[in-house]
Amino acid sequence: MSTNPLSELGRRTEAPPISWLMKLALERPRLISLAAGFTDHASLPVREAQEVLDEILARSQSGQPALQYGSTLGDPTLRRLTAERVQALDLGLVLPLDRRSKLQVERCGLAVEGLGSSCNRQLSTGNGSSTASSSERKQESPRRCAGGVYSPERVIITAGSQQFLYMVTEALCDRGDLVLVEDPTYFVYLGLVQSHGLRARGVRLDSDGLDLAHLERLLDGLKRSGELRRLKLLYLVSYFQNPTGRTTGFEKKFRALELLRHYERAAGHPIYLLEDTAYRELRFAGEGVKSALATGPRAERVIYTGTYSKPFATGARVGFGFLPEPVFTAVERIKGNHDFGTTSLLQHLLARVLASGRFDRHLADLRVRYARKAAVMVRAVREHFPPEVEWQEPQGGLYVWARAPRSVRTGERSALFRAALRHDVLYVPGQLCYADDPTRRKPDHEMRLSFGGATLADVRAGLAHLGEAMRDCWPGSSRRSAGSET
Template identity: 35%
Template structure:
């Protein structure tokens, strides 16, 4: 079973006609169409997402899938979201169905700015650009900031889709050594200088894939490195509101050393619904304007009706209360997974205990290769994501990522029993 997309070959596909010998009659040569030009080198060298490849292989309903990063669909506020869309379409249909400004609907940006300010980072509507999911924000930033060959620093391990974005931009991607508290500040400083790095991409709260959270002291040290050596920080925060325990840690973007050089990304995907495809970025003015130009070239603007519905939801419903209800359920599911890991994983394994978010990270004994083991595990009707694709540099092949939010505690227990059989099989 193939579970990861192979990089497209740089050679021509088999369907392209072979070259016609020069000795062939002119009529024959004229009748054979020439080969089409090749794909761009950047897409020939970047493979697909291993997570999405695994999800395609494990789509059978009997599979308990710990591989995805999908919110629990039964927890979506379907009635509230539907009411918000009805309002947008009934009260302002001409606006909802029309083109909008690239920057985003003012009413949504105002409400997002108020939420951001309430969480400790003074923000105005003009500081924000609405994007079609925070994934688009990453793409816009890559377009605005990176020339081919520029160096991007990432965490080890790192969010998979960020590696794709930076790879497609032609960047050199270099991993920063990390420990349980996140990027090592001294190693980061050495890499900024030695590699002439342009930006650091980080998910400091409930990181994907590890679930770890960078403490305040480490965030301050990272901000100081950026200020001292000249570095952009892209701070991605899709999971920060899904906290189950502990105290909230302020954003890096709120640190005095980093305010003029940090881009903060946010999203409704994990707290409202991913199908709405709404994200945003908060950036210094010059960079934000560059991202607006990049977005104009990409899609003109994010769908107007989605923006107006989200703005209505924020005005008419209590998103914080909804997130609290979701987090309470997710905490039970996290606890169920933590309770069963010792029996499911081989002796000598270690794993993280996230304070929130959607993922935990496990490391098996060194002799285990989780990529090689995956087909055997899938045969038991359960799935995970091998850790290797999350690394920009040399991977730790004994690692794996588990998502704990999509299944019930009972399903998690059964899934872990299947996982144990597959790993020890």
């Protein structure tokens, strides 16, 4: 008889990797953390939040509903504004920078319309097909929130997008089921997969996102092995991906949905594309990309999630999602069992912030701030890292993904990780971002660097320290100097 009182779920669930990384940072106050994906502390909109809260609470007519229980699905006004905003993003009506912001971004050294040929040492990831503009699909123009995939009736407001991911996975997957993820992917989602007793298989990335040829080979292999019936979804962080910073183009989303639909007959059930757009609104360079919701009838297999945390206030912990039936009803019921609904006051605050234009004004400043930080990080990487290290300039989001030669290990037990700690700097080992796969060893020569929460001074100093750590343990040489960019 087992004396362990925990359920199987309780026993399976492990602490997220970020927990011990944050513990290290707390234990060592001098440590410069380039690990945590925090947003910029100085950017948090205290004044705007105070103004809106004062407006809400100044009158009983607005204050009382904000302090009362709300519905499980969320505040109707916020659901409508969310639906309108996501549709506007897909129509290209939200993201363009104003003239002032464009000039500020350009002063950071980033081209607003693209990064051109000066992108340092580009990461090469294989021979996956690129997105050719000549083959761009002609999608149906979305109707302005009258119904269909952008209807407010499909929207649910959650306690951050993480809760949405948890509930969708709970609604669709049984123990032993399969999910496909990017390789590498958001490591917190891998923890969710492990906790639910699921299996994950990685789809390789190329320079512009998902490697469709590899996706097709995986699907075909699952069909031949009889495992396709256990496949429930493909999880895709499609904008400025955590951890690599890459964006999967609209054409690739379209073709991925076609592939999933093609294999549904053999699976015997729908296979969904779960599109996580947490970083979508943090674009500061390059062209906007439509979401998978804009793929016309194929969007019936799309589950879309986003967040107001990263583009406005992380502490608000308000996310949202668009769901087709029957998944919508299942998630609504699960949400009811979780909490009966997300915090009313914060939903009312966000609805006013969106409707008043404060959200977009704050976002414009935030994007300039991150463009500056990204440019500083790229310059520091170029200056301090050995020439064999590859990276890719970000066009948005919070991360730079760096790849050392395969002979240089970056994992938590590696000489480089220990050397980095000696030099008082912390990064996320890339190994944490790969799904367990019995057919191969996880790559152990990459790292995720975050410029989101660090100050400009800490970005510069942290990468100088990390460059020193690299030279301490670089193969074939001791204390070698960083080379020039090629």
